[in-house]
Amino acid sequence: MKTTRIFALAAAAALAAGAASARDQIRIVGSSTVFPFSTAVAEQFGKTTDFATPVVESTGSGGGMKLFCAGVGEEHPDITNASRRMKAKEHQLCMDNGVTEFTEAVVGFDGIVVANAKNAPAFAVSREQLWKALAAEGPKPTMWNEIDPSLPAIKIEVLGPPPSSGTRDAFEELVMQKGCKLAGGEDCKKAGAHIREDGPYVEAGENDNLIVSKLEANPNALGVFGFSFLDQNADKLKGATVDGVEPTFENIAAGDYPVSRSLFFYIKKAHVGVVPGIMEFVSEFVSDAAAGEEGYLVDKGLIPLPEDKFAANAKSVMALEQLSADALK
Template sequence: MTYVKLAVSMLAIASASTAMAQSRDQIRIVGSSTVFPYTQAVAEQFSNTTGAPSPIVESTGTGGGMQIFCQGIGEQHPDVTGASRAMKPSEYKLCQDNGVESISEAMIGYDGLSLAVSRESAFEWDLTLAEVYLALAAQVPVDGEWADNPYTMWNEINADLPAVEILAYGPPPTSGTRDAFVELAMHAGCEELDYVKNGDFDGDWIGENCSRMRTDGPFVEAGENDNLIVQRLQADANAVGIFGYSFLYENMDTLKAVDIAGVSPSEETIGDFSYPVSRPLFFYVKNAHRGVIPNLDEFIAEYMSDDALEPGGYLSERGLVSLSADRLTALQDAVLDGAPMSAPE
């Protein structure tokens, strides 16, 4: 590149940065509905302690958030996205193709992907992942064949379960919670079935045949607002909801957990992964926006603070399961230094 071209390029970048800083004074955040309450809590704490404008936090779902986040650099694009799973290689490539080349990844803690019912339910729910799969999958074994799911009542799956209609409210395909549920619950439940264990089926077969949720009524996509699922469970004692642990934690007065294979979600069982549907949570920062969007660095510092992330911090009070001390220190150092993530595999 010639000196003139380099100078013009640097001038354009500086001008764009100045325009970005001048045209927007609020941090913009998109992404996971599960991470949303944690990010919202940090936004409120940040605004209260600094007097700065509160960041705009939108619950778009993990997949939707990644698509928006990776569209480009500049004030018209968000600064941070939350995710209830790690960034996919295809999403990283989309970011790179659109000039979002330096991204910091923050694994903020752990979450249990919880199944819950109303406290008005008289039944003490305890399901295996195989039973969850048989209730909610589009196709299941029927008389030795792989076929459309015929089950409409829980006691048709297991006579010890209640004689009530299967009705579960859960996340849509754009949600990282849906991705995690498919991987951690549906695939694992499918692998527990005798039909699959006794067959010659590999991971590719599992991915192709055990990923689809049923669309005939018993499973209802409830959008990206998990509070709506909470409200539906409060109104129907027989319905089951699927969402992050924080939504169960914050509504324990009206909801109770569905145990999975005898294990109830809690800070301890999620942290040691004995609860079988446990997962890490993330957010991603657009490093080109640091030092340009007003207060972004200060907001990230609040998110990475001990007050937020340590055990007993204000995010653990909302249901986030904290990292170990060593992992937390490494996370804080990397994110505050703006260390760019490597391409995911």
């Protein structure tokens, strides 16, 4: 058993060493929600250092985790972004594939918004109403006013992320499961999270900008995505109130908006010191200039961490503290 372990580590080290001669550009995958923040840091990093500008791909949180955990070496990414925390099964996948050391970084906070076109009717919904509109179980209304007469008499059409998306995971947990409980449903942790597949919910892929353009073309449709995309498209879209709370920067930062979550990225330790510039890039990402209260990522819609958590996160990340399986239970 020990011999096998030593061989696996040696093989991983050999793969990592191969990365040095084959790749000098950081490769980042993962969440479409974190993508604009990661891209902004990559561009700043490329302009202000002698390192190559990192390549950032929007693959969705789940897709990014699969790529990140697939192995060590030049063909595997160095960092993955996620709009929800790594799952225990993803941690195990990493372990199984020799990705035994990695560090978790918290970027900040984000709200999940329900939005429509600027010229469309204003929407005010509750999580219970959203669950009734989108649940796979139970009655399946086709019009919003079938759920509540106060809602518009228009067809239910919600454009949202696919199952590979961290935003979808968070929406299922924060809206569907909670809405199920508020409606008095049973087995809400499992059955309550299931989204109907008969038409009213339309999977719009990992490209949130595509949802924005579709909402402009269809004023009766609603879209589900991260607050940053609403913030960046405030001239085209408006957010619905959820449980009576508007999706604003201030409400999300104060914890008043009910559909908010943390954003993350994960660093593969075996690639640090092999692919040039990883820690320098990470240092930029967790810096006050980028992710602090006055940082340039705030202008792109990031909700920064409170000062004490911000400092603790930066310290943990720069020390490359190992993420344990116990932390994910």
